[in-house]
Amino acid sequence: MTLHRPMSTSDCNTVAKVNATHVTYTNRLYIFAKKFPIQTANDASMSISCSYPLSVNIALNVSLRPVIGTTVLNDVTGNGSYVAAMLAYTDNTFTTPLSDSNPLTVENKIYLSVLIPDLDVKTFKLKVVNIYASPTNSSDKKYNLLQNGCPGSDVPADQLTVDSNGVGTESRFAMKVFKIANSNAVYLFADLVLCTNNCATNCSSTQSKSDVSQKIDGKVGIYLDAWA
CATH class of the missing domain: 2.60.40.4100 (Zona pellucida, ZP-C domain)
Structure with missing residues (x-):
């Protein structure tokens, strides 16, 4: 599965951290299990991040x-x-x-x-x-x-x-x-x-x-x- 989403600070709790060379956007991805008619798997979550060079x-x-x-x-x-x-x-x-x-x-x-x-x-x-x-x-x-x-x-x-x-x-x-x-x-x-x-x-x-x-x-x- 591939997810595409533009990174923007404060968009859906996205956080940006900047160092001398890169800006890194972080967030958390939640995948909720199907609940109808019965739930057979747990909900899942994972940290995601993307780093981009400042130059x-x-x-x-x-x-x-x-x-x-x-x-x-x-x-x-x-x-x-x-x-x-x-x-x-x-x-x-x-x-x-x-x-x-x-x-x-x-x-x-x-x-x-x-x-x-x-x-x-x-x-x-x-x-x-x-x-x-x-x-x-x-x-x-x-x-x-x-x-x-x-x-x-x-x-x-x-x-x-x-x-x-x-x-x-x-x-x-x-x-x-x-x-x-x-x-x-x-x-x-x-x-x-x-x-x-x-x-x-x-x-x-x-x-x-x-x-x-x-x-x-x-x-x-x-x-x-x-x-x-």
Whole structure:
């Protein structure tokens, strides 16, 4: 069982503790046994916690040359700005950053995170609208991996899968490594928006897939070197 919930101080008794490098949110999860028609198991409870680095750079100290891109987004009110980062990881726990010295071969799986570490989750949510690949940094020729929050039409259905998007300060994806014909270079770009409420896309809705009117607040990108 996997539970997803944005961490926010005082929300359902969530407590935040901050040290020199990380903020740790703690709470207690209660699972109540079914009581009808008879109760055959005890209620259960467990402590839960999530730790986040206060700085993206701290999280990347374990990697000599991490695969990372950053950009600055203005919020929808025009009164503030935030640094958004796009990172690649080697594991589905998003704890081991991919280094540019890590060999990548076609069909390897990597994990992409787009996050704004200091975004106020009570006010804004981060959404990745599009992810596309290009053999050059100019992105003139692009292949859509994610379109309007849903897997794109230019690649197989399992090329990119959405873990979470539009519900908090971080969006997560799993991607199979691929090559673009006649090139080992793969530039990945993500179009970002800041929402004032949950803005996850229902990919089972044909209308949501075809909605291309969403205003883009910024773009962030990373570079991958893939081999067959």
